[in-house]
Structure formats: structure tokens, C-alpha cells
Amino acid sequence: MSAxxxxxxxxxxxxxxxxxxxLTSGHLPRWAPWALLGGTAGLSALLFGVxxxxxxxxxxIAGWAVVTGVVxxxxxxxxxxxxxxxxxxxxRLVTGVVTVAFLIAMIPLVSVAWTVVANGVAGxxxxxxxxxxxxxxxxxxxxxxxxxxxxxITLAAAVISIPIGLFTAIYLxxxxxxxxxxxxxTFLVDVMTGxxxxxxxxxxxxxxxxxxxxxxRLGIMGSVALAVLMIPVVVRSxxxxxxxxxxxxxxxxxxxxVPKWLTIVKVVLPTSIAGxxxxxxLSISRVIGETAxxxxxxxxxxxxxxxxxxxxxxxxxxFAYAQFMNQGIPAQAYVDRAWAAALTLILIVxxxxxxxxxxxxxxxxxxxx
Amino acid sequence: MTTTMSRAxxxxxxxxxxxxxxxxxxxxxxxxxxVTLAAVAIFLIVQSVPGLTAxxxxxxxxxxxxxxxxxxxxxxxxxxxxxxxxxxxPLSVAVALFISHYAPRRLAQGLxxxxxxxxxxxxxxxxxxxxxxxxPAVQPVYAWLNVNAGWFPLFSGTVSGTGRTIFTAAIxxxxxxxxxxxxxxxxxxxxTPVLHEEAALALGATRWEMVKMAVFPFGRSGIxxxxxxxxxxxxxxxxxxxxxxxxxxxxxxxxxxxxxxxTIPANIALTFPEAYGTNINVLIATxxxxxxxxxxVNAVARWIVSRRKEFSGAN
Numbered sequence: 001m002s003a004x005x006x007x008x009x010x011x012x013x014x015x016x017x018x019x020x021x022x023l024t025s026g027h028l029p030r031w032a033p034w035a036l037l038g039g040t041a042g043l044s045a046l047l048f049g050v051x052x053x054x055x056x057x058x059x060x061i062a063g064w065a066v067v068t069g070v071v072x073x074x075x076x077x078x079x080x081x082x083x084x085x086x087x088x089x090x091x092r093l094v095t096g097v098v099t100v101a102f103l104i105a106m107i108p109l110v111s112v113a114w115t116v117v118a119n120g121v122a123g124x125x126x127x128x129x130x131x132x133x134x135x136x137x138x139x140x141x142x143x144x145x146x147x148x149x150x151x152x153i154t155l156a157a158a159v160i161s162i163p164i165g166l167f168t169a170i171y172l173x174x175x176x177x178x179x180x181x182x183x184x185x186t187f188l189v190d191v192m193t194g195x196x197x198x199x200x201x202x203x204x205x206x207x208x209x210x211x212x213x214x215x216x217r218l219g220i221m222g223s224v225a226l227a228v229l230m231i232p233v234v235v236r237s238x239x240x241x242x243x244x245x246x247x248x249x250x251x252x253x254x255x256x257x258v259p260k261w262l263t264i265v266k267v268v269l270p271t272s273i274a275g276x277x278x279x280x281x282l283s284i285s286r287v288i289g290e291t292a293x294x295x296x297x298x299x300x301x302x303x304x305x306x307x308x309x310x311x312x313x314x315x316x317x318x319f320a321y322a323q324f325m326n327q328g329i330p331a332q333a334y335v336d337r338a339w340a341a342a343l344t345l346i347l348i349v350x351x352x353x354x355x356x357x358x359x360x361x362x363x364x365x366x367x368x369x
Numbered sequence: 370m371t372t373t374m375s376r377a378x379x380x381x382x383x384x385x386x387x388x389x390x391x392x393x394x395x396x397x398x399x400x401x402x403x404v405t406l407a408a409v410a411i412f413l414i415v416q417s418v419p420g421l422t423a424x425x426x427x428x429x430x431x432x433x434x435x436x437x438x439x440x441x442x443x444x445x446x447x448x449x450x451x452x453x454x455x456x457x458x459p460l461s462v463a464v465a466l467f468i469s470h471y472a473p474r475r476l477a478q479g480l481x482x483x484x485x486x487x488x489x490x491x492x493x494x495x496x497x498x499x500x501x502x503x504x505p506a507v508q509p510v511y512a513w514l515n516v517n518a519g520w521f522p523l524f525s526g527t528v529s530g531t532g533r534t535i536f537t538a539a540i541x542x543x544x545x546x547x548x549x550x551x552x553x554x555x556x557x558x559x560x561t562p563v564l565h566e567e568a569a570l571a572l573g574a575t576r577w578e579m580v581k582m583a584v585f586p587f588g589r590s591g592i593x594x595x596x597x598x599x600x601x602x603x604x605x606x607x608x609x610x611x612x613x614x615x616x617x618x619x620x621x622x623x624x625x626x627x628x629x630x631x632t633i634p635a636n637i638a639l640t641f642p643e644a645y646g647t648n649i650n651v652l653i654a655t656x657x658x659x660x661x662x663x664x665x666v667n668a669v670a671r672w673i674v675s676r677r678k679e680f681s682g683a684n
Contacts (some may be wrong), residue, residue, distance in 0.1 A: 018644070020572060027455035054523040063657045066459075087575055088575055088579060090550055090575070091575035091576055091577040091578070093441070093629060094576075094577040094580075095576070095577070096473060097463065098463045098464075098466050098467040098471050099467060099471065099619065101459075101460050101463030101464050101466050101467060102463070102467040102472075102480070104460060104545055104552070105460060105461075105484060106465045106483070106486065108498075108544040109490075110481070111489050111498065111502060111503075112490055112494065112495070112498045113500050115498055115499070115501070116494060116497075117499075119415055142616065157661065158491070163398070164398045164401050164402075165397030165398075166398075167394055167395045167397070167657065168398045168401070169398070170394070170395045170398075171395035171398060171399040172390075172399065174395070175395055175396065175542040181399065181400075181641050182399070182683070184403070185399050185402050186386060187400060187668075187671060188402060188406055189404060190667070190671040190674075190675075191406075191658065192402070192405075192406060192670050193665045193667075193669055194598060194605070194663055194664075194666070194667035194670075195409070195461070195599075195605070195633055195663065195664075196605020196606070196607070196659055196660070196663055197605065197607060198605065198607045198634040198637050198638060198656065198659070199409070199413070199605065199656050199659060199660045201482055202413060202416075202637070202652075202656040203408070203409045204412060205653075206413055206415070206653060207408070207411040207412050209416070209628075209649075210412070210416070212417070213461065214645075214646075215645070228405060228409065231405070232402075233620070235402070259385050259387055260385065260388050260392075261385075261386050261388050261390070261392070262393035262488050263388045265391075265392065279462025285489060287425070288487075288491075289492065289493070289494075290491070291489075291491070291492060291493040291607070291608040291638075292492075292608055292634065292637075292638050295638055295641070295642060296637070296641050296642075299642070300642065317491055317493045317608075318494050320494075320497065321493050321496070321608060321612070323680065324496075324497060324500075324612070325612070334572075335501075338497060339497065340492045342491075342493065342497055345491050345493075345494065346490065346491070346494060349489050349490070349491060350486075350575075353489050356483070361598070
């Protein structure tokens with residue numbers, strides 16, 4: 001009985017306070033956080049501007065950003081707590097913190113992109129893309145040998161790892177479902193994704209040193225090392241894509257009497273080819289920037305080498321590393337070449353990434369509705 | 370579904386040569402993975418046996434014996450990785466949360482790509498950036514902390530003039546593992562059951578309370594395993610550390626001095642090109658230790674993930 005009679009009492013107690021409230025009372029207006037942010041930024045800009053004028057130094061952008069961020073977070077929490085209550089205050093604080101975290105994560109990306117472009121442009125020239133470093137001391141020379149090496153080594157790595165990776169994915173999805181071997185392979189592929197690149201380089205060296213004697217350096221060794229890093233990525237992405245192929249397609253094919261292998265070749269693979277291509281290109285973009293394994297296996301050279309199976313072979317990341325670490329006179333020429341190589345490398349990686357995303361976007365299979 | 374199909378048709382249908390050949394190739398490729406991993410372990414062990422027992426008489430890089438050589442390196446590897454994770458994990462969780470729950474829906478996927486771009490930058494570029502941009506930029510901060518908070522043991526010692534300290538290396542490592550941890554955390558946060566979230570909001574929870582009550586409990590194991598995958602990456606990262614860190618091969622916790630412990634992978638990259646004789650075996654032995662540690666870390670992380678089947682698409 002008392003439970004039934006209780007509800008009417010509630011409103012009667014609150015009622016006196018209610019009539020002067022609107023729906024939005026107790027809430028900050030939508031523009032409040034932005035206004036607060038703008039006000040804080042303006043005030044701290046003023047503060048730092050005065051400081052900069054007083055001391056005659058440059059305007060400290062980093063200090064301004066930090067002060068603005070901290071002051072804004074404190075202000076929004078306090079204001080919101082006073083107007084909206086403590087819980088909403090905390091909520092606004094967390095929103096601010098999370099946004100600031102994202103901006104912090106963007107700083108290195110922007111900074112890297114800016115410095116690489118700004119510094120790399122200085123070293124870019126026609127010579128850079130048409131000459132090797134043979135007999136070059138000081139200024140001049142180029143990275144043609146490194147670009148050729150990178151392309152050849154990565155191509156060989158792709159030739160090794162794409163068939164293995166693709167067939168492994170086919171085994172995992174089409175043949176191995178539920179089998180213990182397939183579960184083991186899936187687990188080990190996942191673990192293999194985390195092998196340090198330098199260990200892959202040591203492995204390739206250990207294998208070849210056993211057969212060809214210590215101190216061996218070949219382009220193909222680099223390809224083997226990169227393949228160890230590339231295979232698990234290819235397997236993972238191809239596996240995901242094959243799994244997306246609807247079973248109805250396979251069953252329709254079986255119903256027509258098509259053998260399983262032809263079903264895979266003619267139905268499953270064409271359906272998922274866009275996604276598989278994307279995965280392969282992303283895996284190439286991952287290994288093409290690897291430095292450590294190539295430093296150990298393909299070595300360093302200043303000359304052109306078109307033969308994967310004989311002699312040392314330069315690659316673009318190792319070129320950037322070697323130019324920076326072994327600076328000659330004038331040092332600026334070496335640093336410029338290192339930055340130019342870094343810029344070229346980043347451009348290659350970004351183009352691969354972009355093309356991969358576009359392929360995924362435009363050639364994705366259309367699944368009805 | 371496919372297994373039931375093949376089983377039903379297995380008895381009457383004849384095994385075509387094409388089928389046998391194709392499934393055989395697929396099986397061989399799958400087995401190849403196991404063989405490769407076994408080969409990595411076997412060849413590293415074979416080549417590192419002479420290194421494990423080497424002394425200063427047989428290998429010139431050793432002062433006394435192998436374990437004295439590897440101890441500061443192992444310490445430096447773990448110390449730098451821990452510092453990197455302390456910075457990267459909270460940041461990554463916050464960034465993942467921003468992308469999955471706070472950013473405007475229309476922007477979220479694009480922002481995810483932008484963070485992924487960070488993972489695409491080659492490590493040698495991060496190395497160049499770390500040594501030429503980051504180190505000079507943070508050096509004044511180190512100097513200031515050293516002067517004003519030098520009583521704190523981590524900040525003590527003679528401050529580095531170049532900024533190439535283990536803390537700078539850790540910042541670079543953190544930048545490199547943030548996209549990895551973020552990508553996995555984001556996937557997991559997005560898999561939180563929408564009904565849980567809506568139930569929390571319907572009870573009057575603010576967005577942060579909803580995240581605390583619904584998203585974090587659901588994603589806790591995912592966050593742990595993502596951090597461990599990040600740890601695996603940080604332990605094995607080579608070039609950035611090799612370029613940024615100025616090494617003295619001592620064991621110290623001090624963050625801002627010019628004398629830092631090296632790391633195993635960076636040491637291999639720096640020493641290997643000029644190494645000869647047993648020195649090579651010593652370096653391969655340090656690589657074996659790194660391989661075992663990262664393998665264990667990754668295996669545990671993957672095991673945590675695979676306990677929850679919903680996360681299968683998380684990688």
C-alpha cells in the first residue's frame with residue numbers, strides 16, 4: 001500500500017521549484033565550450049605575445065598550446081561542475097582529455113611529414129634519381145642503386161611470400177576448418193606477425209652463412225628476411241577476405257558439379273581479389289621500409305647491382321641510414337641525401353597505401369543489399 | 370558449411386587430380402609456416418651456441434663472458450620498452466576512445482586511417498626525425514627538469530647536451546607503438562554490445578560513465594593484449610633506437626644523461642656490419658634471447674585475444 005501511495009508524494013515535493021525551469025536549464029549552452037576554448041586561446045596568446053615582446057624571443061607555440069589546453073580543461077571542468085553538477089563536469093573533462101590525446105598523437109605525424117618534406121626537397125634532383133654513389137665523395141651522386149635494390153629485393157620477397165601466404169590462407173579457410181593443424185597455424189601466424197625485424201635478418205644470415213660461409217651478403221638474403229616478415233601479414237589479410245566470401249556462392253558452384261579447386265579458383269578468389277590485393281599492397285608497404293634486416297643481409301654498397309644472387313645490394317632505407325650515420329665532408333650533402341631518400345621512401349609507402357585503399361574501395365564485391 | 374558439403378559429397382564423387390593437387394599445395398603452404406618458424410628457431414640456436422659459451426679470449430666484443438655482455442643490453446631493452454609503454458598505453462586508449470566513441474561519426478573512419486598512417490612511416494624515418502628534430506626540441510626540457518627536479522633519482526646525473534637519451538628513444542618508441550595499440554583498442558571498443566551502451570545511457574549515465582560501465586569492462590582483456598603486442602613491437606624495434614640513443618652500455622635508471630644502456634636490437638644493427646668470427650655468434654645469441662622474449666610476449670597476448678572469439682577480427 002505504501003509503495004503505491006509513494007509516487008504521488010515525489011512531484012509534490014519538487015513542484016515548487018519546477019515552474020521557473022525550462023528544458024535547457026542546468027545545461028551549458030552549446031557554444032559555451034567553444035567560447036571558453038577561444039577565450040583561453042586568446043588570453044594565453046596575449047600572455048605569450050607580451051612575454052615574447054618583453055624578452056625579444058620568438059612566440060613560443062608549444063608553450064602556448066600547453067597552457068591553452070591545461071587552462072581550458074580546468075575551466076571547463078569548474079564551470080560545468082558549478083552549472084551542471086559534478087558528474088557532467090567530469091564528463092566534459094574526459095571529453096577534453098580524449099580530444100587532447102588525439103591531438104597529441106597527431107603531433108609526431110604532422111612533425112614527421114613536415115620535416116621530411118621540408119628537408120627532403122633540398123636533396124631531390126634529377127641526379128638523385130639517375131646516378132649511383134660509385135666514386136662519389138661529398139656532394140653529388142644519387143640513390144638509383146638503392147632504388148633499384150629496394151625494388152628488386154621487395155619484388156623477390158613478394159614473389160616468395162604471396163604464393164605461400166595466399167595458399168596458407170586458402171588452406172585455413174577452405175580445407176582446415178576446425179582442424180588442429182589449422183588452429184596451430186593461425187596462432188603461429190599471429191605470433192609471427194610480432195617477430196622483430198632484426199631477428200628475421202639474423203635468421204636469413206644464419207641460413208645463408210651455414211651454406212655459403214660467414215660474411216656472406218646477397219640481395220636474395222634480404223628477400224628471404226623480408227618474406228619472413230611479409231608472409232604472416234599476407235596470410236592474415238587474405239584469410240579475412242576469403243572469410244567474407246558468402247557460402248552461398250560456393251554452394252551454388254558445388255551444386256553445378258564444379259570441383260572444389262575450380263570453385264576456389266573461379267569463384268572464391270575472383271570475389272575476394274580486391275581485398276586480397278589491398279592486403280598484399282599493405283604488406284609490401286610494410287616491408288619496403290624495413291632497414292634492420294637489409295642492413296644485416298643485403299649489406300651496404302655504392303655501386304649498381306642488378307643481380308640478386310651475387311654481391312651486396314643497397315636499398316633505400318639502408319641508404320638513408322648509411323648516409324646519415326657515415327657522414328663525410330661536407331656533412332650537409334650527406335644529410336640532404338638521407339632526407340631525400342627518406343622522402344622518396346615515404347612517398348613510395350604512401351602511394352602504395354593510397355592505391356591499396358582505393359582498390360579496396362572501388363573494386364570491393366557488391367553483395368546485393 | 371563447406372565441411373558438411375564436402376562430407377556429404379565425399380562418398381560418391383571421385384577425387385579429381387586437380388582437387389588432390391590443389392589441396393596438397395594449400396596444405397604444403399600452411400605447413401611451410403610451421404617449418405619457417407621452426408627453422409628460425411633452429412638456425413638461430415645452431416648459430417648462437419658458439420656465442421653463448423664465448424669468452425673475451427674468443428670474441429673481441431666481450432669483456433668477460435656472454436652474460437655480462439648481454440645483461441646491460443637486456444636491461445636497456447626492457448627499460449626503454451616499459452618507458453615507451455607507460456607513455457603509449459594511456460594515450461592509445463584515449464585516442465581509440467576518441468575515434469570510437471567521441472569523434473563525429475562521419476569523421477571517425479578517416480581519423481582512424483590517419484592514425485594508421487603513423488604505422489606506415491618507415492622506422493629509419495622516425496630515426497632521422499628523432500635525432501634531428503625531437504632530440505634538440507626536448508633537450509631544454511631535460512635540462513630544466515634536471516636543474517629543478519634533480520633530487521628525483523630518475524632525473525639526476527649530468528644532463529645530456531644533445532638530448533639523445535633513453536627517454537628520447539622511449540618517446541620515439543611510443544610514437545611507433547601508438548598506432549598498433551590504438552588500432553586493436555579501437556576494434557575492441559567498437560565491438561562493445563550497443564545494448565549495453567544504450568542501457569547505461571538510458572539509466573541517465575553521462576558518456577564517460579557509460580564508457581566506464583560498459584566499454585572498459587568489455588574491452589579490458591583487449592587493452593591488455595593490445596599493450597602486450599605493443600610491448601613486443603617496442604622490444605624488437607631497431608633502427609630508431611640505434612640512431613637516437615647514445616650508448617655507454619651501463620645499467621642505470623637515469624633518463625636524461627648521455628650515458629645510457631643500449632638495447633639488444635640496436636646493438637645488433639650497430640655492431641653486426643663490422644663483426645667477424647665469434648662476434649657474429651655472440652650477436653646472434655643476443656638475437657635469440659630477443660626472439661624468445663618477443664615470442665613469449667606475443668604468444669601470451671594472442672592467447673588472451675583468442676580466448677575471446679569476438680576479437681578474431683581485431684588484428
